[in-house]
Amino acid sequence: MTRYVVDPDRSSVSAVARPSLGPGPGATVVAVSGTVDVVADRPSGSITVTLAGDPPARAEIDLADTRAELTADLDPSSPDDALVLRGRTSRAAGAFGLAGPPLLNPTIQISWRLVLAPA
Numbered sequence: 001m002t003r004y005v006v007d008p009d010r011s012s013v014s015a016v017a018r019p020s021l022g023p024g025p026g027a028t029v030v031a032v033s034g035t036v037d038v039v040a041d042r043p044s045g046s047i048t049v050t051l052a053g054d055p056p057a058r059a060e061i062d063l064a065d066t067r068a069e070l071t072a073d074l075d076p077s078s079p080d081d082a083l084v085l086r087g088r089t090s091r092a093a094g095a096f097g098l099a100g101p102p103l104l105n106p107t108i109q110i111s112w113r114l115v116l117a118p119a
Helices: none
Strands: 002-006 012-018 029-039 042-051 057-062 069-072 083-092 107-118
Touching: 012 029, 012 042, 029 107, 042 107, 057 083
Parallel strands: none
Antiparallel strands: 002 029, 002 107, 012 107, 029 042, 042 057, 069 083, 083 107
16 A cells, blocks of 8 residues: 555646536635545545635545546656546535535535645
8 A cells, every 4th residue: 555645736626516506606626635545556545625615615525435546647747757646526515514405406516636646
């Protein structure tokens, strides 16, 4: 097993509320963090996604509940051949402490490209 941490400066996460939870640009990701264990090219662990708000809305995502894929970053501009974890999932808006019309079953759809650094 090899342990990695998410490099927030080189990672990207997007979040979209379905349906929209109000006027404005919608869910905005302000931070991502987490620890990922890799065993035989299979990722496990969890990441924490933080959305903008007052107070910020945060939810932990267990990678076992997603179809996350681990690849080597072959970008020539990258300083190293970093491991990249790509995936997507959706969570109930309530997992982030966000409210919406319950009959519409509001969700936050999250997709990510996380660059992993050795822990």
